[in-house]
Amino acid sequence: MQANVVTPDGSVFEAQVEMVSVKTTEGELGILPMHLPLVTPLTIGAVRIKKDSKVQLIAVSGGFMEVRPDEVNILAESAELPSDIDISRARAAKERAERRLEQAKKDHVDFRRAELALKRAINRIDVAGGGGR
Structure with a gap:
């Protein structure tokens, strides 16, 4: 499925992935391909994205996640890849x-x-x- 992480400053991550895991206001949530449609608010936490059997972390500071059967869109207030964090x-x-x-x-x-x-x-x-x- 396609995963996109976007902030008001632009795109932070775009790729075909195997799984996305996030912290929502209701707890941890893992998304696999063909998940039912969903929109949920996110809390401060690490988004875990599994791609090519490796886990990529992205620090997010809240926002929303929209899930479609073949796509996950994360609209974050801020998002940083580990390599971008000082x-x-x-x-x-x-x-x-x-x-x-x-x-x-x-x-x-x-x-x-x-x-x-x-x-x-x-x-x-x-x-x-x-x-x-």
Whole structure:
């Protein structure tokens, strides 16, 4: 089946694949060819794409997935291939988010925003193979 990952900035991934696995707001979901049509919201997480018996990871920060029997379209707020992730920048973002989270706990301000920033940073580090935790 055809898999496409697209952001507002353009296409990130396009290929014929064997399987797509994503994190939705309801949990993990795996898609194989001839899956029933579906539209579902995505959370921050790694999209796993199986192509030629190898797994390709893509870090996404939310969005939607549209499934057709022969095609999967992921419309992501942001998406990065491991080779496009700057590990040191992602680690710095993680540290900033952790500091903001600690401050937000004290001030009760921007807690959710800091929490999402931390999740995005950890996801990017994990996808890039940098051990985010």
